Amino acid sequence: MSGLSGVMFSGITGRGMVLLVLAALGLAVAPFVADRYLVSVLTTVLWFAYVGQAWNVMMGFSGLLSLGHALYVGLGAYVSAALFVHFGIGPWAGMVLAMLVAVVAGCVIGFLGFRFGVKGVHFALLTIAFAEVARIGFDHITWVGGSGGFFLPVEAGASDPLNLRGSPVLFYYVALALVVGALFLSRALLHSRLGYQWLAVREEPDAAEASGVDLFRARMTAVAVSSALTALGGVFQAFYFNNLFPEQVFSMGRSIEIILPAIVGGIGTLVGPILGAFILTPLGEALTFLIEAGGLDLPGLKQLFYGAALVVIVVFRPEGVWPWLARRLRLVRQPGEGA
């Protein structure tokens, strides 16, 4: 165990450790002190932190830009919801198939992309194309409601954690568990043989290949891990919101929302996606609140703000907020990787 905890917490300064413990404690007790609204906002924050972390495995660790991650969210959501509605199979069992379907989709895209040498911009476009095909395709699959939407049965006051039915607090803790799990998994992966291969492939594909790294395998595993994790986020989304519309779930806008936290927080860092989600979602909520308080009806202002955030970050802090913050506050021993 000391080996594992050594990997998990190495490089963090005393100060960083105190902050980490405080943040963990705060999140653990939050539902006892926060009201319903705040819990729902925090759940959204955690969801974006989680899927941002999942996206980060592809872009941040392996240098594969995916702009179609909504595809994996949507597949995870639709598969688990369809199993539940049509066959009565709960999400804890259904998530296995949901992840499997997403991994297969990811591997098909990855296989086509990597085997045929589709790189950079072209690869990103390939991911968009598949997400769009899924969006239009699901609009026409009447078995899961088509464009009219797919709805999960909702019972007021139901408490059935085995089927992921219950209060918002239940979902809060599930989301928190997802974030913590993804954080530890990412950290462990980064310090594994596979993780070092990913970083090598990201930095210098040619050099990595020359020193014996199987580029195709390294990239495929990155896609598989990322799509599987993202699909879990989709399962959560389906059972949390209880409704699915292809227009929303698979949309390009959703894919962009998924990549935002990692970009703002810091691509390729472990804390980045979490910090990014904690910056963006509350700001977006505050903006919505201000608009409503001002009696204005301005759809699009929140998205406009997100766009501006992207531009500001990429111009002034291209490496993200976290690396800069960690250096300034001396939270980690070495600048760069890790929490």
Next chain:
Amino acid sequence: MPIDYYLNIAASGLLTGLVYGLAALGLSVIFGVVRVVNFAHGEMMVAGMYGAVLLGGWLGFDPLLSAPLMAALLFACGWLLQRGLVNKFVERPEHMQFILLLGIATILVNAMLMLFGPDARNVQVPYSFDTVEIGSMLLDAVRLRAGAAAIVVAAALFAFFRFSRTGKAIRACADNPLGARVVGLNIDGLYALTFGIGAAVVGVAGALMTLLVDARPQLAPEYTLLSFIIVIVGGLGSLPGALLGGVLIGMSEALAGFLLTPSMKSLFSYGVLIVVLLLRPQGLLGKRS
């Protein structure tokens, strides 16, 4: 009779495709020279559409008359954008450029949503229901005009790059930026000019598009993706390829919309894209790098 039917659909798809191709031409010009993918392309196109809608509403301008004005306006915007922001990103990693333009696209589309609302808006032209008979085919007057205008603008663009000194300088930049700098060309200035030209072309395409479809902010991301698809199908950096790709996608969309349901027509374009990416990643008329 059925053959005539298909011919008619193919011909109107071809004319729409020329406007698509013109929009893609702008994207291709920018990518070919500045090496930056303009992720805000469809947003610029819809800006051109709204410009034509406003001018049509206020002054009764025909979109064909609004087109040169939109070209001038978007040229200025593109020039400023390249000078002010994008130029700093030319040497940065690809994903950074992507994210920057994605941010700009998001700002543009939502600004238009706030300014004009989500509802479709159009331009009234006196000939909107006229048809022209060519042989056994019956073509919409609006489509014919839009297609013809697209050809004229594309021809002007080809001539500019082929014969003018500035056009040649830009091509030199595209072929070898370092060499171009060595012989004393002002690379940054030419990049700004190129981005301006690309934006102007897509502005014209937008104005022409109002003859065919109503302006809605939601069209913007669709047109961005459509332009990408066309450019990749035709070959990144190849100008004739962009036009050919546009015509191809326009015709396949029209036929797919007729044979399948209209809502599935863009599925067809993505299918074409995936096939081309896999079989000929450099595009139909592109060169292998």
